[in-house]
Amino acid sequence: MVLCAEPPPKLKIPESKITELADDACHDSPKLERRTRMHHIERHRSCVVTLSDMELNDLQPRRLLQTLEVSKSPGTGSQCSLHEETPTDTNASHRRAIADAAWEALKRSIVYFRGQPIGTVAAIDKSQGAALNYDQVFMRDFIPSALAFLMKGEHLIVKNFLVETARLQSREKMVDLFKLGQGVMPASFKVHHRNPTLKTESLLADFGETAIGRVAPVDSGLWWIILLRAYTRWTGDNSLAESPNCQRAMHLILRLCLSEGCDTSPALLCADGCSMIDRRMGIYGYPIEIQALFFMAMRCALSMLKQDSDADFVNHITKRIQALSYHLHSYYWLDFQRLNDIYRYKTEEYSQTALNKFNVIPESIPDWIFDFMPSRGGYFIGNVSPARMDFRWFCLGNFIAILSSLATGEQAEAILDLVEERWEELIGEMPLKICYPAMENQEWQIVTGCDPKNTRWSYHNGGSWPG
DSSP states (O other), X not given: OOSOSSOOOOOOOOHHHHHHHHHHHHOSSOOSOOOGGGTTOOOOGXXXXXXXXXXXXXXXXXXXXXXXXXXXXXXXXXXXXXXXXXXXXXXXHHHHHHHHHHHHHHHHTEEEETXXXXXXXXXXXXXXXXXXXXXXXXXXXXXXXXXXXXXXXXXHHHHHHHHHHHHHHTSOOEETTEEOOTTOOOSEEEEEEEETTTTEEEEEEESSSSSTTOOOOSHHHHHHXXXXXXXXXXXXXXXXXXXXXXHHHHHHHHHHHHOOOSOOSSSOOBOTTOSSSOSOSSOOBSOHHHHHHHHHHHHHHHHHSOTTSOHHHHHHHHHHHHHHHHHHHHHTEEEHHHHHHHHTOOOSOOSTTOSOXXXXXXXXXXXXXXXXXXXXXXXXXXXXXXXXXXXXXXXXXHHHHHHTTOSOHHHHHHHHHHHHHTHHHHTTTSSOOSEESOOOHHHHHHHHSSOSTTOTTBTTBBSOSOO
């Protein structure tokens, strides 16, 4: 059977989009009318702070936080706000009350190990009992807490977390009869009271051997490197990053990620459920979240590895950064023009000059993307692999791409333009949705395995977890 006897028809652009394009062509000035919800949100290029704007080696964290309008008042520590509070702001006291309540809730979640703060539990939920692992300190979940502690001037808890997790990394990791790589960081850990009478404590780590689905966390090590960089730049303390344990931890994480195999892609191959989306959601392969974190972690590591580090190893990291950047820009970036190009792809191309290198069948493009993609704006799609492009929007991968300068200045603007243009779909009445659109009906059954937690518009499936 001939798969493609005729070239696919030209892309049928909805009339609404034709009108949009005509309006943009006829008027030089941008649209004056914005969504009411966006009326008070001002975006200036100076507010988009990326690692390329301030090179990693010269990045001043206090200057970064000042860009985000961090104000300090004597005796109260740092208060981070994206809005300048004025006496005429009637909501100022309400916002302060919410911030104070959030800070108190965060302090109640602190976990202590041998009398020292070491992290925060994933959730304080007494109703769930001991059946779930919400009472553990999760690597990825602690990152926003750690940044809050740094901005408050409470550095010790972050330092303890980095030191103890580096020690946990050195433990032997077994799942059934299989030994995991040395570089794997734990997904979570908890304090185990071996003898309450003698008050002896130890840390129990989960490297995936007890996790739901038995998947090792690919993102944990990447987040660890990024947090180490944030701690170093904020505190000005280079001694932790230069310590033998932290240098060894970085080497093990990156050697694991850079290890050569049978792959032809510079992207990091992952199983489903290996990241923040830790349940089956069809992200297996090369998810954008992991690739953006991988890119950022490599850039952070380059600035922290000692000068006497293996030159070949450093060169390997540099080349991988370049290759990964090229790969993601070439095959993951999607805008209106790129969508038109993909729709006209020829298939079954066998040559070095093939345009459709992954043999994506144009008929596999989902219908929703034509209504979702605005004439201005763009984003990095969720995944690319042989004969498959996951066109879903994943917020974390795209925003990490901006923060790490994986996205160019124009692409960063395009991502924010997309959020602005599709505010109702991507935000609506809640914080940013993890992904869009949600899967439902038969697609939900096939992709998630009928997961009752990931029903449409909840949890990872179009919800806002962690919210």
